[in-house]
Amino acid sequence: MSPPSDGSVSRRVMKLIAATIDLLEWIPLALPALVLRLGIALVFWRSGLTKLPLGNDMTIMLFEEEYRVPILSPALAAYVTTLIELVVPWMLIVGIGTRICAAILLVETLVIQVFVYPQNYPDHLLWAGPLLYLLLRGPGAWSLDYHVRRHFVGVRQG
Helix, strand or coil, rough: CCCCCCHHHHHHHHHHHHHHHHHHHCCHHHHHHHHHHHHHHHHHHHHHHHHCCCCCCHHHHHHHHHHCCCCHHHHHHHHHHHHHHHHHHHHHHCCCHHHHHHHHHHHHHHHEEEEEEEHHHHHHHHHHHHHHHHHCCCCCCCCCCCCHHHHHHHHCCC
């Protein structure tokens, strides 16, 4: 018996690739949207936990000495940032107000990038990617936003 010709092998490989792509396309987009929501929520939630208890002297000193966020006083910036990082991630996880939450965290990411840690752009790009997706495409079907919109507005969202 002779070995299969190159054309036959390449056809099999192409069929295998096509079958794999077909299988992957069966996965609902709600799954990666959920994973993006969970992943980015954990980043900010863990950061918020490091700032507890709310208004502690160490956190305020961190905003005075290291972060130096413009416009807001260090104490106000510490309170606002801590509250955002403790509340918004939970909203993302359940998928309520997802686009607004993503916008808030994207603005925080931009402030960190521009004013606090400009050298950490690889991390900030990793945060901005999921946030941009959620802002532009929404939370997916496995979210409260989706069900509220579908039942009360009558619009289906992917």
